[in-house]
Amino acid sequence: MKLSHFWLLALLSTLSLVSTSTIAVAADGPAHLSGNVEIGVTGMDTDDNPARVNEYAKYRSDKGVNFAPSLDLEYLSKQFSLGAEAAVRGPHDQDYALEADVNRVLKLDLDYQVFQHWKDHDTLENLGATMFGDVGGQQPRVTTDLSAGQIGAESPAVAKERYYQELDNNYIIDYKEFKGETDLTIPALPNVTFHTGLRIETRKGLEQAITMSKCNQCHVQAQGKDIDEKTRDYTLGATGKFGLLTVDYEYLNRKFDADGSLPEYNYLSSGLTRDGVADADTMLYTGMQEYNDTPDSEKDSHSVEARLDLAKSTTLSASYVHADIESDKDGEAGTYTLDQDTLSSKFESFFLKGATRIGNLRLSVTGGTYEIDGPDYKVNFPDRDDMLIADGGSSTYENQDFDNPQHYESAESREVTRLGIDGVYRLSRGTTLRLGYEYEDVDRDLEELGESVTNTFKVALKSRLNSKLSGRISYQYQDIDDPFHGEDATGIAQGIGSTDPAYPGLAWLNTADYVGVYPNPDNSTVYYWNSVYPNRTLDATNQPDKVHEGKFSSTWAPASNMAMTVFARVRVEENDDVDYKQHSYVPGASVYYAPSNNVILTMAYTFNKMKTENQMCVGWYHG
Amino acid sequence: MAVDYQATEKLKLNASFTYNNAKDSWDWDFADRPSLVYSGGEKPHYDTSEQNDLIDEYSDLSYQQYELTVGGSYNFTESLYTTASLTYSDFDSDEMYVYGDEDGSAYYGYLGVGYRF
Structure with a gap:
């Protein structure tokens, strides 16, 4: 018997025992058991490539038949309630859920899900548009590798076999996620509820890993990478209500482990020597190296939220979050070493919000700040110290002035400040006007990434014109000063040559x-x-410095058996400094119509158009 | 589109149809550039504008996707019922430059007997 079916029968047996014993306990109160159980069979057949048509595998990933039981159960009594759902549609298509409430003292919520996902498989053939030589041409390394040396294969025949094996790989990931939450309210302490939680997510299967070597993207290779990942969350917290004050605290510990074997790539060097320095040393790494490694990591976070409910619809709320994240990182023997084997990051945020009502106006003001303090570390490249050239005289000196060890700071490190004000004014019984403004300052630790200031203005009108017609229209404008960019990141000599x-x-x-x-x-x-x-003198970014966005939606319900909703969204982004423009148009409609008591029709249509203009730098020679 | 139909007191039927049509294109023009000649002679490893103009062709995306489902349930009694559904799904890809030939089709079927209590 398959494990999934055994699980389902065990659940049914447990529920039977629970319901039987509880009926005896609650004999003086009404007890109600209802639900349904189904015994079924699912089957699936595919033709050609299943990766898109069955991307999130329905029932199963390959053709065949499965035993498919399902259960939906509800038990209610004065002191105990239980809801259970289980559906087994295939070996990798299952859902289970259980909710229980014992006299409002103990609440339990369990959820378990299994599904399968076909991942992308890039053939790399499109690189022929910008790489000199196409697949199988003068430069075979632009695709999954045919040459022996690049992947350390024993012979060209072995390399060729690996090339065709990679093209033949099925990249499928099996996902499993278990979530459990418990709430406990002790009768002697009714205003405090304690929470615990557990989440376990696993990903197993094969994914495509792509790497490249040398000084540009000439040498690109793809391989299958074994995926064996596990994420585990523990949470512990409490919610307390003390008169007008509600306080919620939660502690989270998250652990991520990746145990799959890593792909390897043979980083070749040209063999050239310039001024007595081999190119291999200049590249700082050669030979077989592992790549596409996701580090193991652990996160601890504390979050506190508080809300004060005052008179006249006034509330004050505050939140504070502190998180420490660590990830394991090793150097590569013979290539580079780190000054630490653990990279640490910190996150801290504090936000306040106040909301009140003044006549027909509902006003809210928010403000706060968060800081991300990313990893800060040094990397030592031994070969940099050896890059001395012989000048033919008595002295020798380096052919470059790169630092060694090299100091690295995270591009994520930043301090963000936000302030906002939002007002909703009731113009009439069914109509409100909303005006909002938000200011955001992003101060990044790395100066070359810029300090961005964003001003956002919003206006929205919402109205229920009558019992049949309602609608909403809104407009938002953003002005971004110095958006996220790479300073002097591209081009060569423009403006100076x-x-x-x-x-x-x-x-x-x-x-x-x-x-x-x-x-x-x-x-x-x-x-x-x-x-x-x-x-390099040109800044590079794909971020806008001006954004306009308009939205509209309206619902017309002329009768109780008919409703129609139309909607549209238009968004315009631009950044004249890099000649970037993006226009998005998303109109659509949905209809519900029940012409008689036994027929229901629903229809929906959405059109999505996005046009982007941008500059791009394409290399046109290959070294 | 979806429709639910209570055909008789015991028989309920449903059907749904979903259609997606996606297209993408990229307009890119490379001007002819002068050939670069070094003292050692003309360098052979430079892309031509004809090659780089392939970006237009290699960036085309076009696919249609549709799914049709029919199903129903029949109540033998108030408690005992049977249910069945059949789905046909098709993906037609007109361009193959990134992920290869993604054309595919699939049939899914379910048949079950249930009991309400």
Whole structure:
């Protein structure tokens, strides 16, 4: 018997015993047991590729037949209530839920779900549009690898077998999630409820992992990666009501473990030597290296929320969250070492909100701040110290001025301040006007990512014109100063070099101008990384600095058996500094119609159009 | 679209149909660029504008997806019933440059007997 069926029968047996014993206990009160049980069979058959048509596997991921029992149960008595649902549709398509309430003292909520997901499988053939040589052409490494050396295969025949195996892989992940929550209210302490919770999520299967090597995306390779991940949450907390004050506290401990084996890639070097320094050393890593590693991590967080309900519909609320996150990180022997084996991050936030009613106006004011303090660490690359060139004289010096060890700070580190005011004014019995403003300041630790200030203005009108017609229309405008971007992240020499007369976007610098200029050596050698990369002058971002968004929805219900809703959303984003524009249009409608007592019709239509204009930098040579 | 129909006191039928049509295109023009010649001769590993113009073609996305379900339930008595459903699902992909040939179809069926209490 399959485990899922055994589980279901065990549940049924337990519920029978519980209901029998409880009926005896509550004999003086009404008891009610209802529900239904089904014994069924599911079957599935597919043709061609099931990855999209059966992406979230319904019943099963391959053709076949399953035994499919299900149960829906409800038990109610004066002191005890129980609800249980179970559905087994296939080996990887199952749902179970259990809710119980014992005399309003103990509440239990359990949930268990199993499903399967077909993941994306990139064939890498599209790289032929920007890579010199296409699949199987002069540069086979733009796709899942055919060459022996790249993946450390013993022979070209083995490499070829691996190439076709990767194309043949089915990338499927099995998800399982168990959630359990318990609430306990001791009769002697009725204003306090204690909570505990447990969540366990697992992901197992095969996913595609893609990596690339050398100095640009010439050498791209895909492999299957074993996935064996587990996330486990414990929560512990309490909610207390003390007159007008309600306080809620929760502690969360989360642990993530990834135990699947890692794919490996053989990072080849060109074998060239310049000024006595091998390119292999310049690249800092060669040979077989693991990649696509998700580190194990642990998180501890404390959150406190409080709300004070005062007279005249006035409430004050506050929230505080503190979280510590740690993830394990190892260096690569012979390639790099870290100054610590645990990367730490901190999150802290504090927010206040006040809401009140003044006549026909409901007013709320919010304010607060949060800070993310990301990992701060140093990486030592031993080969950087060896990159000394021989100048033919008595001294030797490096061919670059990169720091070693190199200091890294997280791009996530930032302090954010938010302030907002929102008012809803009742114009008439069924009509309200809403005005809102929000200010946000994002101060990032890394200066080159910018400090962003966003001002958001909102207006909305909502009305129930009569018993048959209601609607809502809203508009929001955002002005973002200095959005998230990479400073001097792309381009070469635009604005500082010579402009190509035939191709306006192209600019160049003269090699002769960098001979003997530090950190290039005092000879004729000019290194690319000393002379070209520091002369990137264009900022890069995909973030807008202006956003307009309008929404509309209206429901017409002329009769009790008919209703129609139309809606539309238009969003315009732009950033003239990088020639970015994005327009989105989403209109739609839904209809409900019951022409008679025994026929119900529902229809829905949605159209979605998005147009994006942007600049892009495409490399057009391959080294 | 979905319809529920209580055909008789004991027989209830339902049907639904869902259709998705998605298209994506990318307009990109590369101007012819001058060939770059070094002292060692013309460099062979530069993309041509014809190659880079393939970005238009390689970025096309087009697929249709539809699903049809018919089903029903029949009450033998107030408590005993049977239920069945059949679903046909189809995915037609017109472009294959990123995830290969994603065309596929599937049949799903369910038949069950139930008891209400």
